[in-house]
Amino acid sequence: MQETLHSGHMLLRVLSQPGALDPKGKVLDRLITDNAPLTVLELGTHCGYSAVRIARGLPLGARLYSVEMDECNATIAEKVIRLAGFDDDTVELIVSPSEEVIPQLRERFGIERLDFVFMDHWKRCYLRDLQLLEGSGLLGKGSIILADNIIFPGAPHFLRYVKSSGLYQHRIHQATLEYFRGIRDGMAELTFIGTK
């Protein structure tokens, strides 16, 4: 518990310093602020860093659903998110694999549309989960999907599909890998433009 609280305080301290304005974080912050999404889905909470980052930019009444399959990570994330001041109405942590959660979003969580999705879980799941999201009918015109690490470790099948499906406008935000400035990476920003 002591260790968890220490991690939480460290994380909050990092978030409150100018150093937290890392290039990828800035892209995430800007997209959240510019689009003011009401319903946000995050795939891959880990310890809650990006969940807090997203939550602090949300408009009043908005809700973030953050999905994490690892129970230890989720326990820490829950503490960090609550320590940062966000209650269950603003950030709901769902401890389950994304492939089980996505098909339940409408019925079990009462979601009718996802305005913004942040994909930051295992890269091999990106394409499968994007297609599950399409199948759920929760993406509408203008829904935004931001996918991290599309250059390193990379998600080539995902990118190929995005470019060829005709369902998305996309742009790549060039960056370097978090904590490793020498490694080139990027985030893909997709805008859902409609049905096939």
Ligand SMILES: C[S@@+](CC[C@H](N)C(=O)[O-])C[C@H]1O[C@@H](n2cnc3c(N)ncnc32)[C@H](O)[C@@H]1O
């Ligand atoms: C890179 S970390 C997420 C980092 C976090 N978004 C941040 O920036 O603070 C990836 C996390 O995704 C989780 N994960 C991987 N595949 C998943 C899946 N299919 N469903 C839910 N969580 C998953 C892992 O357990 C891990 O904690």
